[in-house]
Amino acid sequence: MAKETIAGLAKRLGISKASVSYALNGQPGVSELTRRRVLDLAEELEWYPSSSARALSRARAGVVGMVVSADPVLIGTEPYYMGLLTGIETALAERDMALMLRMVGKDPAQERRTYERWAGERKVDGVLVFDHLHDDPRPALLDRLGLPFVLHGAPASDLPATFSGTTTDHAVDAATIVDHLHAGGHRRIAHVSGPRTFLHEEERVRGVRERGAGYGMHVTQYEANYALEAGHRAVLSLLRAPADHPITAVVFGNDLMSMGGLLALREVGLRCPEDVAIVSWDDSLHCQLASPTVTALSRNPGMQGRVAAELLLAVLDSGTIHTRSMPASELVARASTALGRAHHATDGRRAD
Structure with missing residues (x-):
């Protein structure tokens, strides 16, 4: 046809x-x-209008687009995204460009319509894409719309050579966390991840499980959604689960869930790190000010945002395709994992 x-x-x-x-x-x-x-x-x-015709007639909008598929309340309270946006804005401001941010909740159709509207109305020159999905339809859509884009934070194996983007070795970060807990004497741990529909979370889950298996550790997986309340629910659920030897440490997918986990431990009368140690995959002021302070991965989201924006600017300027590997995260050890030896819990520790 x-x-x-x-x-x-x-x-x-x-x-x-x-x-x-x-x-x-x-x-x-x-x-x-x-x-x-x-x-x-x-x-x-x-x-869709032909991309070649659009390119011939189109003047620069001076705007980069970013669609975030998450609860706006969560985005507003999660320091990782705030750091990422700061880095993006810094790079764009140096080129006198603006960022157009849209939060569309969890409706894929709304995200697709946003991209189509931006392309049809020439509102943005290109877009930054985050939180890659299994069989993600967005790259093909953006290519069809003629919208230049950069993929941020994809596993290296999932970034096609024809796309610009940043990659992260999530297995290395997972190993850093598990090594730290194993050195502290922990043998039964839990990993409270974000949604496993995201490729980066699937990579983290695999990394924690495989590194733990290499040490003979028992790893319990729990899927959550990054919110403080989700971390709270996760800990209560994990403590209620019957086990001969309950968990002695929990790894959370972000800082907000870590805070929820700390609150849950207090509610049931458990101490951190004496009864249960905690590690956050993201560092932030929350981790530094919590009581106890929380061990976390320092991932430098401001740098990551800046690099992603610079890659997109290179695509817009010359069509240059680049891949940039993000450096491995550094573990900042704090009081939440301070014990040299994990305590072995009894059934009496479990939540009611």
């Missing part, structure tokens, strides 16, 4: 070709109702 033309869209809708063009390109001259009719039909037909 031949690709539809602007004239074809106009005929289907009973309006002029000029009106279709104005609507697709985000220009004045048509009503919002007409614009919506045109965009809806284009979406239904999976029709």
Whole structure:
């Protein structure tokens, strides 16, 4: 089937070709109702303006887009994202460019429509993509829309050679954490991860499990969603689970869940690190000010955001495709894992 033309869209809708063009390109001259009719039909037909034609007629918007598929409340309270955004803004400000941020919750269709609107209305010059999924449809969509993009934080094995992006060796970070706990005498640990639909979380889960198996450690996996309340629920659930030898340490996928875990331990009368040690995959002011202070991986999100933005700027300037490996994280050991030997808990430790 031949690709539809602007004239074809106009005929289907009973309006002029000029009106279709104005609507697709985000220009004045048509009503919002007409614009919506045109965009809806284009979406239904999976029709997008040719990227070559768009490139010839398009002036720079001076804007980079970023869509975050998460609860806006969580994004506003999670220091990792705040650090990442600071790094991105720093790099863009040096080029007098702006960041357009959209938070779309967990609706994939809304994220797709955002990209389509940005492309159709020429609102952004390119986009930064985070939290890669299994069989992620976004790279193919962005390529079809003609929107340059950079993938941030993908496992190296999952970043195609034709894409620009940053990669992280999550297995190395996992080994750093497990080595630290093993050296502290821990043999039964839990790993409270973020959603395993994200490739980076799947890599972390595999890394913790395999490194622990190499030491003969028992690892219990628990999937959560990064929120403080999720860390709280995870600890209560893990402590209630029947076990001859309960866990002596918990690794959390971020700092907020670590804080929730600390609160849960206090509620059931357990001490950290004497009864249960805690490690966070992200370091932040939360970890530094908590009581006890929390051992964490220092991942330098500001640097990561800056690098991702610089890679996108290179794509926009010259079409240059680069891959940058992020340095391994450094473990900052604090009071939450301070014991030299893990205590062996009894059944009486479990939550009611």
